Amino acid sequence: MAEHPEHAAIPSVNEAPQDFWEPEPGAVADDTTAAADPACAADELDDTTASGVWSRLLSGNRRFAGDKATNAGRDAAARKALVDGQQPTAIVLSCSDSRVVPELLFDSPLGDLFTVRTAGEMVDDAVLRTIEFAIDGLHPKLLVVLAHQHCAAIEACRHDVDELLAKTAKETGKDPADVIDDLDEILDGSKDPMLRFVGTAVWQAKIADLDSADDCEQVAVAHTIEYLVTHSEIIRDALARERMMIVGARYRLDTGLVETLSF
Numbered sequence: 001m002a003e004h005p006e007h008a009a010i011p012s013v014n015e016a017p018q019d020f021w022e023p024e025p026g027a028v029a030d031d032t033t034a035a036a037d038p039a040c041a042a043d044e045l046d047d048t049t050a051s052g053v054w055s056r057l058l059s060g061n062r063r064f065a066g067d068k069a070t071n072a073g074r075d076a077a078a079r080k081a082l083v084d085g086q087q088p089t090a091i092v093l094s095c096s097d098s099r100v101v102p103e104l105l106f107d108s109p110l111g112d113l114f115t116v117r118t119a120g121e122m123v124d125d126a127v128l129r130t131i132e133f134a135i136d137g138l139h140p141k142l143l144v145v146l147a148h149q150h151c152a153a154i155e156a157c158r159h160d161v162d163e164l165l166a167k168t169a170k171e172t173g174k175d176p177a178d179v180i181d182d183l184d185e186i187l188d189g190s191k192d193p194m195l196r197f198v199g200t201a202v203w204q205a206k207i208a209d210l211d212s213a214d215d216c217e218q219v220a221v222a223h224t225i226e227y228l229v230t231h232s233e234i235i236r237d238a239l240a241r242e243r244m245m246i247v248g249a250r251y252r253l254d255t256g257l258v259e260t261l262s263f
């Protein structure tokens, strides 16, 4: 059984707090400011820092949510300007959900976001290498791990984990509460990569008594960030050298707004 904090809301993230970005007070526009000023000028924001990039992306999201997206930087001139190269400011790892399109919901121009999308933001070697490729070659300031409301992949894993728990309890003749601590080993041995990765996040939420879909979506972000940092020397090095920072976020389908998660 993997070790886990007894009552941790977000398992394991606190193991390496120095590796995670926390915005400086006032560095990132909060919801109130952004809602009051959805047209917060991108040119007033500093794209040379991670917090500046995140502020700009949040401003774009407020425009999108307020039906004021500019859709700038997507015309022939923008395409022509990008023929010879790209310099994305952020990597976004998000769900493949058809309703969660990072370029649209951040109102980003072509060439701005290097996106990787999988069901439930699951990570495997290909995803990890794709992110490392971007960090090494394109030097983005920010890595955004973006979950979303009503994630079908997480919902499917919640169902599968519950079924697996009931099945294991039945087979062993024990109470589900007595077998849940060992469920991570069974999940780890699953042939289904989504159940292995996203199911483990659901399990982490469950053992911390965080059973709602909202909770699971947030814990999944923490799990993904922890996995990325643990499994990639390139990511750890970029964080240690302060070349890049990581932010966890969640997109709300009902409001169109992106929430910054704090761990």
Ligand SMILES: [Zn+2]
Pocket: 095, 096, 097, 119, 120, 148, 150, 151, 152, 153, 154
């Ligand atoms: Zn999803």
